[in-house]
Amino acid sequence: MEVTVTRIGAQGDGIADGDRGRLYIPLTVPGDRLRVRALSRHGDGFAAELIQVLDPGPGRSAPPCPHFGHCGGCSLQHLTAEAYRRWLLDRLTEPLARVGLADAAIAPLLQTQPRSRRRATFSALRPGAAAGAIVGFQVSRGHAIVDLSDCHVLVPAMMPLLPALRSLFAGILLPRQRIDVAVTAADTGLDVVVGWPASPDLALRETLASFAENADLARLSVLVGDGPVEPIVGRRGVGVRFGRTVVSLPAGGFLQASREGEAALVAAIRAAAEGRRSAADLFAGAGAFTFPLAEAGIRVHAVDADRAAIAALTAAAGGLPQVNAEVRDLFARPLRADELNCFEMVIFDPPRAGARAQAEQLAGSKVTVVVAVSCNPQTFARDARILVDGGYRLDSVTPVDQFLWSAHLELVAVFRR
Ligand SMILES: C[S@@+](CC[C@H](N)C(=O)[O-])C[C@H]1O[C@@H](n2cnc3c(N)ncnc32)[C@H](O)[C@@H]1O
Structure with missing residues (x-):
């Protein structure tokens, strides 16, 4: 059948209306006039296979990698830089609009370079x-x-x-x-x-x-x-440098996808920390944010459920008396509002599931600056709504493209009250 792609969906597939419903067609761009074949059911429509591009839409570009199209590592190398940037921004603005935060101030997208994912x-x-x-x-x-x-x-x-x-x-x-x-x-x-x-x-x-x-x-x-x-x-030792501190990563431990992406997150957190003397770094991992903050003279309480990550952080913090750390499941036992009130700032960087329980406690706290880091704009939007309902103002959201050419987007957001 012949169809025209109207937009690119959240997973990177082009979307078109077919005879029997919505079609998801990989490797296509809006405006593409295509001959396609519908395959199996896929979400609210059908997966479809591209047979022929009859008339290409604007926004197509030659993919740099010879494996692209077959390899599942990347889904968006066929877009021009501008079309890719616009698509990424939609990944952030759509979930924010769904929770009534369409007017959030979105900072320019920070893009990491090819060949930087570690x-x-x-x-x-x-x-x-x-x-x-x-x-x-x-x-x-x-x-x-x-x-x-x-x-x-x-x-x-x-x-x-x-x-x-x-x-x-x-x-x-x-x-x-x-x-x-x-x-x-x-690094080693x-x-x-x-x-x-x-x-x-x-x-x-x-x-x-x-x-x-x-x-x-x-x-x-x-x-x-x-x-x-x-x-x-x-x-x-499996060493990585967080600020000036070298941490020995535990086997299988978390590390931000790229050094550049991590640097962008740290820069945003440090800017928000200006003038603060204490911070809670929640979902701290081995301390990617803890150490740059502590080195700036801020007293940091780092919390994570991963015992090995907290042990690595504690060992590396030897020379920094203003760092202390706690192993704690923040889904089951988030820091309570009264515990949070001891800090002038809170950073939280949860896994893809987000931090609903922690956001609820923050919403009831008196903390004046909260920085959310997220690799999932959907759960971020849910948690942002909880904070805004609790009286916070969403000051800025900075998207960080550290999962290049994939459907994933990192972001860092600053809330104040
Ligand atoms: C996205 S990583 C962020 C780590 C760190 N902020 C960084 O940038 O390297 C999420 C962290 O959440 C931790 N985590 C996952 N589930 C948790 C839970 N229920 N309670 C506390 N920490 C959890 C993981 O161990 C991981 O270190």
């Missing part, structure tokens, strides 16, 4: 007994894996690891075995966590240790099921 989870598969292993990202629709030769998103330091992982997995994966491999490019080298079905035996441990040596990894660990992560070999 975290990735690859899939690896040995397709058959006679085959080598493939390593890359899953395709956008389906379960196949794209055997990555290059990536325009990830830091260059990760690229030599891909052929090395192929050789390793060709030797240790069973035919048709598929695993995940999480890689973090820390690569930190690799291999998902494995059982605790490795001695022979496998030796193979993994010599792989880590040859690939000059900082650390290699194994994750069995839901964990915990078991370090197999630590060749040097």
Whole structure:
């Protein structure tokens, strides 16, 4: 059937009206006149396959990566910079409008550069007994894996690891075995966590240790099921610099997707902290915001549910008496309004689920400056509404594109009362 794309949806697919309802067509732009075929049901409509572009819409651009279109790592490389920027801003303004905050002041989008992302989870598969292993990202629709030769998103330091992982997995994966491999490019080298079905035996441990040596990894660990992560070999500390402080990241620990993105968040937090003497850093991880604030002379109380992250933060804080830290589940036990009132400022940076319970406590507090960092504009909008209903003014929202060419957007917002 022939259709015209009217807009790009939240997951990056072009949307058009077909005979039987809404169609979601990957790799298309508004204004595209297309021949398509409807496939299976998809959300409130149907997934569709592009057969032919009859008349291209404006906003199309040549994707830089040869894997684009097949690889599920990126969904928006086919847009011009301007069309991509507009689409990203819609990801923020639509959820804000839905909760009645359409008039929020949105600062210009801060964009990170290609080849700057320092975290990735690859899939690896040995397709058959006679085959080598493939390593890359899953395709956008389906379960196949794209055997990555290059990536325009990830830091260059990760690229030599891909052929090395192929050789390793060709030797240790069973035919048709598929695993995940999480890689973090820390300041001191690569930190690799291999998902494995059982605790490795001695022979496998030796193979993994010599792989880590040859690939000059900082650390290699194994994750069995839901964990915990078991370090197999630590060749040097997995160090990252937060402000001037070097923190040894725990295996599998959180790290902002890019150094530039983290710097943009820190700059916004430090600007909001001007003149403050104390802050609570909630969902603090290993201290990406704690240390820059503490180094600016602010007393910081850092809270996170991840015991290993708080242990790393505490160890690194040795020389900074104004930092203290607490392990606490902030979904089940958010800091209460009376606890929050001890701080002149609160920062919260929750996982994608957001921080509803914590926002409710903040709404009842007297804290004058609240900074929300979020990787999910939907849950951010919900939590922002709670704060505004509690008497806060949403002063600014700064979108930060640190998940380049994907449907994810980071943001930092400042609330005051
Ligand atoms: C987006 S990360 C932010 C970490 C840190 N602010 C940073 O920039 O590196 C979210 C953090 O929330 C923590 N977290 C997840 N669920 C939590 C919970 N229920 N209570 C407290 N912390 C939680 C994770 O351990 C993680 O460190």
